[in-house]
Amino acid sequence: MLPPLKADNDRMTSPLALIINPWIYDFAAFDLWARPLGALYLAAWLRTAGWEVRLVDCLDRLHPDSMAPAAKKRWTPGTGQWRREVLPTPSPLAGLPRRYARYGLPIPAFNRLVQAPPAPDVVLVTSSMTYWYPGVRRAVTQVRQAWPEVPVVLGGAYATLCPDHARRVSGADVVVQGPGESALPRVLAELTGIDPGPPPAWTSLRPALDLYPRLEFAPLLTSRGCPYHCPYCASNRLYPGFTPRDPDDVLDEIEDRAVRLGLSHFTFFDDALLVDAHRRLVPILETVIRRFPGLSFHAPNGLHLGLIDRDMAELMRAAGFKTLRLGLETLDMERQAAMGGKVGPGQFETALAHLKAAGFDPARIGVYILCGLPGQDWGEPLAAARAVRALGARPFLAEYAPLPGTPLWQETLRHSEFDLAAEPLYHNNSFFACRGKNFSWEKVREIKRAALA
Ligand code: B12
Incomplete structure (x- = not known):
């Protein structure tokens, strides 16, 4: 199938999806082979449909801006400590005797990556733990500042398990429940006018690991x-x-x-x-x-x-x-x-x-x-x-x-x-x-x- 092309200032280009894996907001977090696997499957599918995909993964520990201060211990490849920024504990969790923090990429580095041109046609935000939603909300806020006109779609475990909360709180334009492959063709067609068509079976796809500069x-x-x-x-x-x-x-x-x-x-x-x-x-x-x-x-x-x-x-x-x-x-x-x-x-x-x-x-x-x-x-x-x-x-x-x-x-x-x-x-x-x-x-x-x- 020919890739769908869009006219962009008289230039024909592939549609571009910016995929975001937000930060962890928690009392503790240790990277145990964390990867937004669902989002990487969606990226692989969209590429087969002729889309271009960019990834900003706040939890890419190997990103130069994300490296924690040199740890003494040598961890198993794929595991290790994230950089963290301590934050005030949200009031519902007050009293818990531990420090609340944002884990992953510093905000300025995130902004630089998100703002890099060209403008995406759509932003796809993934989510995992329901209680990490402050990371989702912050990511959507930052994306809105960079690309106010670009539609934002939220999916993943938080979106699936707490859809009403996600619609109220996340700031995303559309909240999708369940496997993204089911709803995304319609959602993308409606939001961007470009229909990626039906996805191939996930079993035959390879998650788009090459979106990462370094892999362990x-x-x-x-x-x-x-x-x-x-x-x-x-x-x-x-x-x-x-x-x-x-x-x-x-x-x-x-x-x-x-x-x-x-x-x-x-x-x-x-x-x-x-x-x-x-x-x-x-x-x-x-x-x-x-x-x-x-x-x-x-x-x-x-x-x-x-x-x-x-x-x-x-x-x-x-x-x-x-x-x-x-x-x-x-x-x-x-x-x-x-x-x-x-x-x-x-x-x-x-x-x-x-x-x-x-x-x-x-x-x-x-x-x-x-x-x-x-x-x-x-x-x-x-x-x-x-x-x-x-x-x-x-x-x-x-x-x-x-x-x-x-x-x-x-x-x-x-x-x-x-x-x-x-x-x-x-x-x-x-x-x-x-x-x-x-x-x-x-x-x-x-x-x-x-x-x-
Ligand atoms: C692998 C896994 C882990 C791994 C690593 C996870 C990672 N990515 O870093 C490990 C073992 C470390 C782990 C740990 C924990 N986990 Co865990 N984990 C999972 C598991 C089994 C699979 C996740 C996965 O990759 N699925 C496969 C991909 C293909 O699916 P997906 O990500 O959901 O993506 C699809 C859709 O969601 C959607 N989608 C995703 N993104 C987007 C974006 C858009 C825009 C759209 C439209 C759609 C979309 O489309 C995708 C493709 O179909 C899930 C259970 C599950 N079956 O999902 C639990 C799960 C996420 N974990 C859970 C829990 C409780 C934990 C722990 C807290 C357990 C504990 N008590 O210690 C810890 C905490 C980890 C931490 N602090 O870091 C809970 C969630 C809890 C919550 N409140 O949200 C789950 C749901 C299991 C459960 N108990 O039901 N976990």
């Missing part, structure tokens, strides 16, 4: 969505269903990233990487071992540990998995059942034993423990953290971040004394909106100490 790793999706329905998770609302990719397609992408871009670190963003492994991950890893030795793989999202048997542990080890995070959630069997019952009695110990036997250092295996759920006693995550520690693995607290529309949402509203429906800042995982009677910040510190002990 490649994010990778072998599937989208999740077949589980864990009550605290919004995956089913963000992407209904479960769509696996053809393993050969994933392998082509790995080859492209390794050979053409020279990358050796790969990070899985899947919700359910190990599901249906015999048809998906197993053939991928078997081929990686044969054809691409020496690569490193990271799995920072909680893996379903009930799906790690001896063969899987050995395969992951041989293929080069370096970062492993397991989703334990809780050792309390009643709550385990309420959270979807993914981990049966003894399964955690068995999975850990398989991983140790395969040669993984248990101290480098992270184990997520849910903390701050409605009605949860604080002794429960504390006990789990101690048990994980006793087995030599490393507990990580997954502080509950309440999400509108999830099965746990109504119960959360009943338990919380804060107006979570009106104010997404209360979704912040450091805030513990369902604190309950015996909550104290000291309790949180005690659990964290137990996790680190």
